[in-house]
Every structure is written in structure tokens, then in C-alpha cells.
Amino acid sequence: MICKICNKKITGRKDKLFCSVKCKNYYHVNLRKATAVVVKELDNILHRNRSILLEIMGKRKIQCRVSRMVLEKKHFVFKYHTHQHTNNKGKIYYYVYDFAWMEFSNDEILIIKKT
Numbered sequence: 001m002i003c004k005i006c007n008k009k010i011t012g013r014k015d016k017l018f019c020s021v022k023c024k025n026y027y028h029v030n031l032r033k034a035t036a037v038v039v040k041e042l043d044n045i046l047h048r049n050r051s052i053l054l055e056i057m058g059k060r061k062i063q064c065r066v067s068r069m070v071l072e073k074k075h076f077v078f079k080y081h082t083h084q085h086t087n088n089k090g091k092i093y094y095y096v097y098d099f100a101w102m103e104f105s106n107d108e109i110l111i112i113k114k115t
């Protein structure tokens with residue numbers, strides 16, 4: 001076997017992927033860094049999406065309907081959500097943390113605050 005990091009021949013156990021602790025640590029540190037960059041970008045989008053929903057809803061309402069255009073103008077990113085749920089009528093609720101939204105009609109979005 002050849003080390004994934006430095007290409008040295010690996011000695012010892014057959015299932016080893018790295019020649020040394022140093023190479024192993026290097027690999028995992030960089031793996032974490034690469035993940036952190038992408039996760040941070042996605043977190044930022046999700047946080048902004050939540051802020052947009054909160055801004056539209058205000059603090060008192062539990063649900064409201066809004067034109068899709070309003071969300072688009074605020075650069076809401078529809079494709080990112082934290083999880084989703086399909087109800088018994090086949091409607092898909094997209095969650096952004098404690099908020100959910102669904103396509104009420106072609107141009108209307110229903111926003112719901114989950115408490």
C-alpha cells in the first residue's frame with residue numbers, strides 16, 4: 001500500500017491508509033477544513049432564508065401567504081432547506097429550522113412558524 005498523502009510505502013497492518021500519524025492528521029485536518037468551507041456557505045444561506053421568513057411573518061403571526069416574487073426579490077434560496085415533510089395530501093413542507101413553507105399555488109407561498 002502507498003500513503004494517500006506522501007506516496008511512501010506503508011509498512012505494518014494491511015488496512016493502514018497512511019504511513020504515519022503525521023500524514024493521518026494532515027489528511028483529517030484538511031478534510032475538516034474542506035467541509036467547514038462548504039458548510040459555512042450553506043449555513044449562511046439557511047440563516048438568510050430564515051431571516052427572510054421571519055421578516056415577512058413578523059413576530060406575532062403563525063402563518064401567512066406571500067407572493068413567490070416577494071421571496072425571490074429578497075433572494076430567498078428555495079433549493080436549500082433543513083428538512084422536509086410531505087403531508088397526507090401530498091403537499092411538501094420545506095423546513096428552514098423552525099419555519100416551514102409550501103407552494104400554496106403557482107405564485108403563492110404559504111409560510112408557517114412551527115412553535
Ligand SMILES: [Zn+2]
Binds near residue numbers: 004006007019020
Ligand atoms: Zn505518508
